[in-house]
Amino acid sequence: MTYRAPVSDILFTMRHVSGLDRALGEGLYDDLSTDLAATILEEAGRFANDVIAPLNREGDKHGAIFKDGVVTTAPGWKEAYAAWTDAGWNALPGPVGYGGQGLPVLLNSACVEMWNAASMAFGIGPVLTMGAIEALIAHGSEDLKSRYLEKLVSGEWTATMNLTEPQAGSDLAAIRTRAERVGDGTYRITGQKIFITYGEHDLTDNILHLVLARLPDAPAGTRGISLFLVPKFLPDGTRNDARCHSIEHKMGIHASPTCTMMFGDHGGAIGWLVGEENRGLACMFTMMNNARLAVGLQGVAIAERAYQQALAYAHERRQGRAIGSTQDGMSPIIEHPDVQRNLLTMKALTAAARAICYLTAEGIDRAHRDKDETSRRKGNERASLLTPVAKAFATDVGVEVASLGIQVHGGMGFIEETGAAQHLRDARIAPIYEGTNGIQAIDLVARKLPLSGGETVRTQIASMRATVTRVMKEGTPAFGATAPRLRDAIESLDRATGYLLKTVSSNAPAEALAGATPYLRLFALAQGGAALAEAALAANALMSGGDKDPAHASRIALCRFFAENIAVAAKGLEDTVLSGADFLRDASLALAS
Template sequence: MTYTPVVNEQRFLMRHIVRIDELAAHDSFAAASPDVVDAILEGAGAFAAGEFAPLNRIGDTVGAKWTADGVRMPEGFHAAYQAYVDGGWGSLAAAPEHGGQGLPFALATAVLEDLGTANMGFSLIMMLTPGAVEALTTHGSEDQQATWLPKLVTGEWNGTMNLTEPQAGSDVGALRTTATPAGDGSWRIKGTKIFITFGDHDLTDNIVHLVLARTPDAPAGTRGISLFLVPKIRLDGAQNDVRCVSIEHKMGIHASPTCALSYGDNDDCHGWLIGPENAGMRAMFTMMNNARLNVGLQGVSVAERATQQAVAYARERVQSARAGAPTRDPVAIIEHPDVRRMLLRMKALTMGARALIYYAAGQADRAHLGDEAAQARLDLVTPLAKAYGTDVGVEVASLGVQVHGGMGFIEETGAAQHYRDARIAPIYEGTNGIQAADLVGRKLELAGGEALAALLRDIRGEAGDETQLMALADAVELVTARLGAASVDDRLSGSYPLLTMLSVLVCGWLLARQARAAAGEADMDVDFLAIKHAAARFYLDRIVPEAIGLADGATAGAEGLYAIDAGAFAA
């Protein structure tokens, strides 16, 4: 399984989707000059291909191992992770006052894409730490920032997110972990957390857990949750009272230890409050929204890897003559129409989802500069990025198996790993159904609906003669209006189709923009420009009409869903 960095694609998106030259015009991002951007894109791709990609298979077949002394990572991972730290790859977007390089988040997004494409399971240790940095930067005290951020920024320590408990999955308000004041400014944490990504390992000498817990006499539900910083190793060098009691045996991402953590078995787990008491959900959402963009990016990463492998196999695998050809000589399967359909769909979906994630990252950078409209746009597209990006990852990985035929179902080819790895992404960091509920329940009403209206105006202003794109914009507007006037059940029953419609609309808009830009890029690689045009055309002509077709289902209402009792499902 080879991996080729997509530097030309990333460079193109930085110019035409992120519009990084606009960001570099601000003092905060002045370091993002064209030569620096190019050097980072080239260097990150080479690093990922050279250090992370060779470990992808061993990560899947050997994986992380639980021991009584802690989780152990496979051979080669320690050196690769140290090279990541030494190269400064984790510090790109962090603030200079905390040891970061002060570069745009969009540029760090491209680096994380490379790492995830090369080795998705391994890259999960890099996925959550930036969110922990952002949460501490936004909500932590000056002392906490000075103490913990420098090594989190470099990656010498990694950060984790601790929400889920055995009895409280998506219902975070049902958590039971407690925090009791110790009288010295610290708290004693007691409880169990599950599904903690890289909750334990031997790659760093400390792990910084961000843990949601309930303080004494706190209000019920999410209003009574606080956020605590709980290190694996305390600053005095003592082992904190937190231990990994097991790791999950998963369908995929075997290189990422998914841990069950027990806090305070000996009543000596020290934690420190981040932000005000009972304001933990607001602080955690800072981390979670960062993570949701990065999870959407995982979908893009695995889709890219699956697509590259499928294209290579289709070019090499010779089977059957092409229908209607003048001879009966067998040809590479890439010459058969249905294989072409699958490969172009893989390319188009991957390019579209990547453009969506990079666009969101560019909006995050503008929001960082104080642009309120960009913040509203980011809030609106974040559930799209997470849900659609991960749906694309699963679909493209599945198509990759299909292109391989029977060989795709054989583990040795590696196509199955991409599908197994991708399948978790629509589930964690808020299932995609939760993203859809968030869209219709909160995000469409941002600024009284102006956030969506502004987005639709921008799309229509650029759509030109793309009639299908205009039709989809009209359909989104109509469905949104109908769901806005519907009951809660009806709104939620149509939320997922609407999320898909809006996601496809944004991706189609951004791909159409790229196709126009490509027409003026005569000095670029001919094959790159050709696939750019072909993929955009495929998306606009085939995938956009599919999304228009979701409108009737989105407004069908919930009555049919409840026409039977729950017991009838088992009939």
């Protein structure tokens, strides 16, 4: 079972949930039209299905191979990457002035989902390159831009993000890699970085490393970190003193080389400053925010692929006779209620995660493209608010759905040849990298809720409420208990938000942080439910208008399932946020053995 990009679902979500239609009407996306967007998505889907997806299993089995400092990717990967960049996919969101197509983040997000569904180990590489492009555009000197941006936009070269060191993971203040001023505008970089995705590979002739390091006179902590560009090959063609020491033996994404990088083992790697000295973390955050959305999209991607595979198996595999079956013999297992619950849970979670990621992408586009300054600011704050939710919820969903996918397969799910197990193994990294989901939850509560004095989150909740009010007015029986269930979830979110806004700025911030993870889930259930309701409302309107596409009724049924079977967890999550933090007092007691 391979992957088939769900182009029409993706386009529907873009148009009716994340506001593509409205944005096109307002001219936010220049010459883009619905037809052009559809054509691009179709093409991307075909490429993902036909070129990348067939490599996924082989990439897992073969893995990337390290020998004598050289990383060789799995058979077929080099050719696939070349075909992918030749077709212009890497350049899709890139700036027009450097050979990019300048297309929206929203459209690219849909493509990122498809590349990663086809193969997460393939899709993660370009995510880093795109992050580096954004960092260079925002902070790079004209010299660096003119030297490197075109190569990165085309994908002729790739880039990496070198943050983590053995003692510095979530806490970048602990970074020890050193940078020394040479005096000629260059720096010498010395240190070790770990967990560097595609730090070394054979896909391209050169690799640009973005490296966080400290100057000798830098202040301690995060205000003393600078960002440097360290190319594998220098402009004069000589090899830089930046080498891959080894690659990791990982649970999943075997085809993506995860490198330990040594900078300056032979005197110092030559690097150029990006942005200002000691302001490296701010530059890095430019990369990280979009990378976080991209990792969220990986969660959506793996969930979609796992769902497709489980659905196909459930149609094909026969066991037992379903209640009410009119056929002789064993029924396809998809006819059994418990299997239906699993599949609907998979599909509904995937759709909700996708919607939240696309809403985030729309906010980013709004922040960059809207002519109105207030709209730009609001778009930026909305994207900031939603980014940790998109990253953490969607990647948790990736793991949950991949695990359910194994379950639907029964014993076959545990056999590697089936492919279902690989999805879980691959998915498991996404809640960890680009900031663990715990870090995302803390970011949401401690930094995002207080945006504009709480106005940003309150506006978002108001918009969820407005959606539910429309469902209530609709009165279509197919919606079932959608409105009351989602209303309950949103009110739970509202109360929990009020509590956290008060607590996080009080003298008890630890209590707010203790509830951060359940709060993020609660946020996602309310936001995801509202987003699926938007889709269902649009579908209902189209049906009323005579559109006979059966997918419309399916969207209403899926929204209803989410509201009645998944969003109902909201109250329990509210309880844990509001009073669950009492455990803090006795935590060390309870964890003593």
